[in-house]
Amino acid sequence: MNVIVDAGKCCGAGQCVLLAPDVFDQNEDDGIVVLLDATPPEALRAAVREAAEVCPAAAITVEERP
Amino acid sequence: MTDTLSAAGGETAGVPEFPMPRAARCPFDPPPGLRSLQEEGPLARVRLWDGSTPWVVTRYAEQRALMADPRVSADITRPGYPAQAPMPKGSFASFILMDDPEHHRLRRMVQAPFTVKRVEEMRPAVQRIVDDLIDAVLAGPKPVDLVEAFALPVPSLVICELLGVPYDDHDFFQDNSKTVIRRDAAPEERAAAGARLNAYLDDLVGRKLAEPADDLLSRLTGRIEAGELSRAEAAQMGVLLLIAGHETTANMIALGTLALLRHPDQLALLRESDDPKLVAGAVEELLRYLNITHSGRRRVALEDIEISGQVIRAGEGMIMANDIANRDPEVFPGPDDLDLRRDAPRHVAFGFGVHQCLGQPLARMELQVVYSTLYRRIPTLSLATDLDRVPFKHDGQVYGVYELPVTW
Ligand code: HEM
Numbered sequence: 001m002n003v004i005v006d007a008g009k010c011c012g013a014g015q016c017v018l019l020a021p022d023v024f025d026q027n028e029d030d031g032i033v034v035l036l037d038a039t040p041p042e043a044l045r046a047a048v049r050e051a052a053e054v055c056p057a058a059a060i061t062v063e064e065r066p
Numbered sequence: 067m068t069d070t071l072s073a074a075g076g077e078t079a080g081v082p083e084f085p086m087p088r089a090a091r092c093p094f095d096p097p098p099g100l101r102s103l104q105e106e107g108p109l110a111r112v113r114l115w116d117g118s119t120p121w122v123v124t125r126y127a128e129q130r131a132l133m134a135d136p137r138v139s140a141d142i143t144r145p146g147y148p149a150q151a152p153m154p155k156g157s158f159a160s161f162i163l164m165d166d167p168e169h170h171r172l173r174r175m176v177q178a179p180f181t182v183k184r185v186e187e188m189r190p191a192v193q194r195i196v197d198d199l200i201d202a203v204l205a206g207p208k209p210v211d212l213v214e215a216f217a218l219p220v221p222s223l224v225i226c227e228l229l230g231v232p233y234d235d236h237d238f239f240q241d242n243s244k245t246v247i248r249r250d251a252a253p254e255e256r257a258a259a260g261a262r263l264n265a266y267l268d269d270l271v272g273r274k275l276a277e278p279a280d281d282l283l284s285r286l287t288g289r290i291e292a293g294e295l296s297r298a299e300a301a302q303m304g305v306l307l308l309i310a311g312h313e314t315t316a317n318m319i320a321l322g323t324l325a326l327l328r329h330p331d332q333l334a335l336l337r338e339s340d341d342p343k344l345v346a347g348a349v350e351e352l353l354r355y356l357n358i359t360h361s362g363r364r365r366v367a368l369e370d371i372e373i374s375g376q377v378i379r380a381g382e383g384m385i386m387a388n389d390i391a392n393r394d395p396e397v398f399p400g401p402d403d404l405d406l407r408r409d410a411p412r413h414v415a416f417g418f419g420v421h422q423c424l425g426q427p428l429a430r431m432e433l434q435v436v437y438s439t440l441y442r443r444i445p446t447l448s449l450a451t452d453l454d455r456v457p458f459k460h461d462g463q464v465y466g467v468y469e470l471p472v473t474w
């Protein structure tokens with residue numbers, strides 16, 4: 001799995017951090033998403049998919065690699 | 067066109083009025099009229115107070131798609147915007163009623179204290195506030211109005227501290243906020259209340275400019291001095307945050323408590339568990355089930371938008387009725403059941419798209435602390451009146467109860 005975030009789209013609502021705090025963080029100054037781990041381990045992948053699904057700004061893209 | 071619901075050409079007969087009334091016996095359920103529209107299809111026409119006939123979007127999938135669509139505008143000054151009520155001249159609304167890039171520019175300036183981590187740091191302080199207020203309730207006479215004694219003070223104290231607003235002024239800002247968000251307040255009345263809040267925040271910003279402290283308003287004065295923000299913009303954001311920061315959460319506390327008292331098996335889950343996961347899930351389910359922002363998200367199309375076999379024309383208004391989308395049986399099986407163990411984080415009670423609630427981490431944390439503390443500390447909490455006599459906020463832009471007499 002490869003995770004891409006688009007900080008330009010992010011509105012900082014923090015849903016991704018709630019779901020997968022080891023993969024996503026928020027910038028301290030303006031709450032914009034910071035990607036901590038672009039290739040998360042198996043155990044976190046369901047939460048990352050969920051984060052991409054609930055992200056209100058469509059700022060998270062998940063590429064599933066075979 | 068043979069579609070009777072499409073009211074183009076001013077033909078509005080048969081188009082239902084919006085907002086719709088709830089059923090008298092079901093104060094927690096969305097209006098039955100919305101349920102019927104949802105069963106017929108994802109979009110329908112409704113008629114507003116001014117005779118206009120915007121779309122109401124009733125299903126979850128279509129709502130999410132439209133709220134996230136950049137061709138959909140939240141700008142209240144655009145023709146076709148489906149206003150809740152007559153708009154007073156010189157309104158004070160901030161970025162909640164603006165589009166990007168202006169919306170994004172302003173929202174980013176106030177986001178810092180609302181990040182998940184910063185909010186988590188505030189949890190012990192909120193727990194203390196909640197414990198102290200419960201101590202006071204238990205030491206006082208009964209019955210007591212839970213709204214006045216607990217539901218309003220909790221989020222008001224928190225947002226005051228965060229913004230740098232003196233809590234001693236709470237009667238002033240709570241009363242004026244109530245008027246601003248009352249659907250049936252006369253336009254002049256609402257304008258006057260808004261102007262009073264605006265003048266109050268402007269004055270506070272002035273004082274923070276002279277004497278900055280460690281709070282959000284003071285940080286905004288830094289932006290003013292750097293020429294990135296006008297004083298008027300700062301005051302307007304202050305008004306938005308102050309109103310949004312206390313009215314909503316207060317209603318969730320009081321209405322949530324009433325809903326739990328009516329569902330004793332669900333209340334027992336919270337009273338008997340200290341599992342933070344269960345509590346967090348309960349908060350999401352209560353947000354979904356109660357969906358207190360029952361006036362719908364208001365939007366207007368910037369271009370023609372095709373969706374589910376319909377075309378929303380450029381300049382047409384849309385109302386995303388989140389309350390009925392959160393009861394969409396396609397997404398939430400048994401949607402009208404309050405089920406605290408349901409996994410419902412995908413609800414749209416905070417909206418969706420770039421306007422999704424800025425304060426949601428704070429609201430979640432406050433509600434988690436409240437719901438996990440109140441019923442454990444007052445296990446015999448009960449309603450001190452008949453459900454019929456509880457004054458519901460049918461006339462509010464935000465739903466809730468005006469009073470909640472409780473005893474124990
Ligand atoms: C349970 C409590 C709350 C609920 C149900 C709630 C609900 C909502 C909803 C539905 C929206 C979207 C408006 C739209 O799209 O038109 C919104 C936006 C907003 N909320 Fe909340 N809210 C709550 C608590 C808070 C708190 C505690 C704050 C703190 C200051 C807050 C601040 C805001 C702000 C500033 C916006 C505008 C965001 C934007 O336009 O970008 N809310 N809220």
Ligand code: SF4
Nearest residue numbers: 010011013014016055
């Ligand atoms: S969920 Fe989306 S919008 Fe919210 S902080 Fe994460 S990336 Fe940004």
